[in-house]
Amino acid sequence: MPSTRFGRGLAAALLLAAVALAAPLQGRAQGRAAAVDHAALGNVDAPAQVGNWLSYGRDWGEQRYSPLAQINAGNVARLGLAWFDDLDTMRGVQGTPLVVDGVLYNVSIYNIVTAYDAATGRKLWTYDPQVGAEWARLACCGPSARGIAAWNGKIYIGALDGRLIAVDAASGQEVWTTQTFEREGLLNAYSITGAPRVYDGKVVIGNGGADYGVRGFVAAYDAETGERLWKFYTVPGNPADGPDGAASDSAMQIALPTWHGEWWRWGGGGTAWDSFAYDPDLNLVYIGTGNGTPHMWSIRSNGQGDNLFLCSIVAVDATSGEYRWHYQMVPEEDWDYTCTQPMVLANLPIAGRTRQVIMQAPKNGFFYVLDRATGELLSAETYVSQNTWASHIDMATGRPVLQPGAHNTATPHLMSPSWMAAHTWHPMAYSPQTGLVYFSAQEQGDVYAAMDAGDFTFVRHRSNSGQQRRNDPELRARLMAQARAEEKGYLLAWNPVTQTEAWRVPYRVPGSGGVLATAGNLVIQGTIDQTLAIYRADNGEKLWEMDIDQAPVAGAITYLVDGVQYIAINAGWGGSPVYNLGPFTTGTAKLLVFRLDASGVTLPPPPPPGDLPRPPFLTATEDQVARGRELYGETCARCHGPNAVGGLKDLRWMTAETRARFADIVLRGLYAERGMIGFADVLDEDGAAAIHAFLIARANEDYADASPGAPVLPPRREQ
Known part of the structure; x- marks a missing residue:
């Protein structure tokens, strides 16, 4: 693989941007089918593609970096609202739009997809897959969708209810649909909230539901027909059932000895509910896996074994789905940690040579850099000021060195990071211009205690954590007060080569959203203060901010139409709770699109404030x-x-x-x-x-x- 593939320099980025600006997009037509193929996605910085946003992370390496520089640190103060669409919901809208040849494709709650003229906002078509409203509860964390995919004239939707749907990119008409998981049965509480990806004609999709009791898996489907090509389970099933006849059979021989007891009764978990990446030269798909079911290791696995492949990065062959390597960030998973946070591919200068790496900042508060060909751990350091889970990562073994008392017992204790994550699913970005990774970090502790295994009762479609929540109320109250006092949130710029902080922007509380980096020396983020903010990528200086009466959690994108650069973001609050947010009122969720010198478009006024209602007196025992x-x-x-x-x-x-x-x-x-x-x-x-x-x-x-x-x-x- 050429060393520049995921390590583009500033000169190349600016050159490509200049070429794109000199030659406006050709062949743009309203409603035109999306011409997305290997040549396009394999060369996203080529003049014909540099103005598009073709995949969830823009490129297969998920860098969320754009070489466009028309909007830059010198002129971003001229940014204005070009157009917006009211998405008519108060729920969180988490999707990353796509832009292909002047058409913007967006996904809202319940997987409703709309195509717009990307320059004017005129609607071209809307497709509603008719996901039932009951899925707002049946899915773990609401009816949001994080994205869609495009390939060869089609848009792909991973619906909340498990359908994988292909629609015609020109008309929005359904082309095919297939059901990716069974919807009946005790351990079939699956859902899909993550974005599908298309890798050389294969649509790859995972699922969620580990908190409700499922066995995680990832599957690939033929992009033209919807036929399933391979299936990879992330945790073993009942040993008495024998091999699954799936691509993961050899991997399950590695995983099975690391489990104990009768975990399969509750599924085991390990769902891949968000993050993927792809290296076409290595022909590897990278899967980020989630937490265990139940959360408590003592119940799930008798307090024994690493429980592979929970909270791991697993690399599989893109063609066959067969196992190639894994690295487990959280052995003995006991804390509802997930490693489904964004994974980013890049080429970094490490120890005197260029290394092909995969990077991740998962829930547990450590930033990992791995060799993406072999899974070798190259470095890992904590990026939060408090980590009660592990003191460090042992580089000789690759294992965390747990803090005393980290594992859960019947006695309540405070864990930070907690299930609310040092870094959650919010997209992160890597800029080859600065060599920095940018992401939303937070410090939110929570109280943990394990119930006795004999007291655990599994209930479908309910969080089956195995946590004890009733004992020692006075201790719990003190610990919760401490958690609230110590809560923090900030935008973090991290140097992955030196594993050190470059700069940070503190926020009043956690909850700010995903990020975008550009060659204009910009980092763009929606904030918990209900604004869209733009900072210098090299030093974190704030350059521009606008009140938008929403706290976006999605990541922004940027694109080019007829020589004009735009920035777009879905603004709709939803996601992890915030202890100290206080009474919080927002307007409806909106798709917002900005450009230089735009004027005359204004948002409707925010809803009026209201007083807190006085609660009734407590009469319960x-x-x-x-x-x-x-x-x-x-x-x-x-x-x-x-x-x-x-x-x-x-x-x-x-x-x-x-x-x-x-x-x-x-x-x-x-x-x-x-x-x-x-x-x-x-x-x-x-x-x-x-x-x-x-x-x-x-x-x-x-x-x-x-x-x-x-x-x-x-x-x-x-x-």
């Missing part, structure tokens, strides 16, 4: 509140936040009307059309009442601090 805390943690926390703080809707501050309807909402699906279908299959009247009692208790605990003079919107950052 301590036992009811304790049971409610446990049920809330397993049933509600993924969407509504740990300890009832933050999340999609902060349930501490329900209105009196909502409280009066609580049982109807939770059990009978009163708000099913909003995705809140009933939980009568996993809760009874007493359980719902216990959850309500816990929420009333939490509201009374926090009302005095949250209400008087509390801002309804986060304070604005300087313009």
